[in-house]
Structures are given as C-alpha cells and as structure tokens.
C-alpha cells in the first residue's frame with residue numbers, strides 16, 4: 001500500500017490539478033472516484049500513482065501528464081492508462097497490437113521530389129531492454145550497464161550503419177549543443193521527464209551512436225532505453241524507413257526487447273506504445289500555416305501531429321513544422337508509415353491548392 005507521505009503528496013497534487021485549467025488528459029480522465037481507487041495501489045516494483053502522474057501534477061501544461069513508472073503500471077493503473085491510450089491511439093480496451101509487419105521494402109517513395117516543401121525526413125522507434133526497469137526504478141549502475149551492454153552491438157554494425165558511440169559524459173558542451181541544434185541529439189533538462197524521475201544520475205549512461213553521415217542514430221537512456229532512428233534531408237521516406245528497419249533488425253540480433261501481447265513494445269510514455277514509430281517530416285507549408293484552423297483540421301483528419309521544429313513542446317521556426325503520425329498502437333509498422341505518407345501527400349496537395 002502507498003505510504004502516508006505518498007498519499008498526502010497525492011492529495012495535495014490532486015487538489016491543485018483539480019482547481020487548475022490544465023489541458024492534460026490526466027486532468028480530464030482522473031476523476032475523483034478513479035483517484036480515490038488508484039491512490040492506495042502499488043506495483044510489485046513499488047511504484048505508486050504518484051510515480052505515474054507527478055510529471056502532470058508538476059507541469060500543468062502537459063498534454064498527457066502520465067508516464068508508466070514500471071511495466072506493471074499499465075495494468076495496475078489501467079483505469080487511467082486505458083482511457084489515455086484509447087483517446088490518443090483510438091485503441092479500445094479490448095484491442096490488441098498486431099504482430100510486427102514492416103511491409104514491402106519498396107512501399108514508399110519520395111514525398112516531394114522537387115524539394116519545395118519537405119526539408120527532411122526522420123523515422124524513430126523506441127525499445128525497452130529485457131532485464132532492466134524503466135527510468136524511475138533504475139539505479140546508476142543500470143544506466144552504466146545498458147551503455148556497456150550496447151557497445152558490442154554498435155561495434156558489430158557495418159556498411160552504411162557503421163559508426164561511433166558518443167557518451168554524454170565527457171562530451172564538450174559546444175559539441176553537445178551543436179548536435180542538439182542540428183536535430184540529432186535529445187535535449188537536456190526536459191522538465192516533463194525530470195518530474196517523472198527519468199533524468200536521475202544524468203549524464204551517466206546517456207549517449208548517442210551515429211554513422212558518418214548521421215543518417216542512422218541510436219539514443220541511449222534518454223526517455224527510453226533505446227531510440228533507434230534514421231534521418232536525411234529531403235522527402236525520401238522509402239530510403240529513411242528502410243535504413244531504420246535494417247538497423248532495428250541488426251540491433252535485435254544481440255538484444256531482447258520488452259513487449260506485451262496487448263500493447264506491443266512497451267515504452268515509458270503511453271503515447272509511444274505499440275510500434276513506437278514516429279515518422280516525421282520537417283515541412284514548409286506557408287499558406288496552410290497562415291490558416292492555423294484549417295492546418296489543424298487537416299492534421300486531425302489524417303491523424304497527424306503538429307510539433308515545432310525543435311521537437312515536442314517547441315515552436316515553429318522559419319516556417320518549418322514537424323508533422324508525424326500520431327497513432328502508433330493498434331496498427332502495424334507499415335500502416336503507421338502509410339498513415340504518415342498518405343497524410344503528408346494530402347497536406348502537400350492542400351498547400352498547392354490553397355489560394
């Protein structure tokens with residue numbers, strides 16, 4: 001059972017949340033009855049409701065506000081997680097993630113051969129390593145172990161995927177900042193992750209692997225144990241996706257990942273469950289961007305998410321938006337990619353047609 005200290009923190013936090021005008025799903029879904037039912041519960045890892053919702057309690061401007069402090073949270077606190085998952089992914093409580101299907105290798109081409117709209121394309125996926133807990137339950141040694149564990153895998157990558165590992169420990173600040181500014185490396189000091197207890201022992205065990213062209217990259221121990229990604233200038237989705245799939249298949253040869261029958265690959269944030277794929281373009285659509293209502297309507301229609309040019313919670317810069325598939329759970333990898341590909345195709349059509 002949750003301790004008296006945890007209970008009193010929960011009560012205080014809940015009262016503040018309840019009085020606020022927070023737009024988060026946490027605020028919308030955690031009604032009093034649910035709160036009173038879940039506040040006493042604890043997983044076998046020792047995680048409480050507080051561990052799952054403190055990010056949303058501290059950051060009232062959260063969109064979601066909830067993380068899974070350990071894999072069991074998805075079932076112990078299912079009342080809350082199921083509602084968030086259902087709305088975010090349109091995934092019903094009885095639905096199941098289909099088996100992995102990357103689709104045919106030549107399914108996708110170039111979204112924008114003339115290069116007028118699409119600045120760059122990126123596809124990422126997340127993996128949790130078997131045998132390790134999620135961030136809030138990880139010790140400093142766990143972070144070091146994961147970083148060490150990945151080194152033989154990285155040394156074995158060859159051909160286009162061959163590269164080097166760059167730990168955050170000892171990385172000069174200017175080098176780190178340039179990698180962030182160039183969209184390769186995760187940012188530092190994300191307040192949503194910090195409040196979720198995901199940044200302890202920073203920068204221990206954190207780092208980034210990349211090939212010479214920085215078109216294949218792996219983040220270690222940021223929000224998830226692994227973030228595997230492929231990116232390049234322009235709109236060639238086929239090339240970018242193909243490279244990521246190759247990389248995932250290689251990394252999978254030496255590592256086991258955590259997956260559930262219902263949710264597919266398990267991630268720290270419920271928005272990333274399932275395929276964990278976020279396929280995005282950085283795109284310039286000045287006419288649509290001048291009519292935000294229409295732009296947002298179109299994005300919703302095609303299940304696309306609009307982010308700023310520096311990633312989540314950032315603003316657009318120089319008219320560049322990040323558009324990606326919103327849903328990742330309940331559809332296959334191929335279907336996720338297709339949702340993004342078809343959606344962006346329609347967005348470009350609408351931009352061309354707009355007066």
Ligand code: ADP
Nearest residue numbers: 120121122183278280281282309310311312322
């Ligand atoms: P994630 O995609 O892993 O959920 P973010 O939204 O924070 O996390 O994005 C991480 C980084 O990737 C940011 O610097 C962002 O600008 C960059 N990025 C995302 N999509 C693209 C893209 N299509 N082209 C170039 N950079 C991108």
Ligand code: CIR
Nearest residue numbers: 062063064065066192269271
């Ligand atoms: C929020 O609720 O706004 C943050 N906790 C982020 C939610 C989704 N993004 C993510 O997993 N990176």
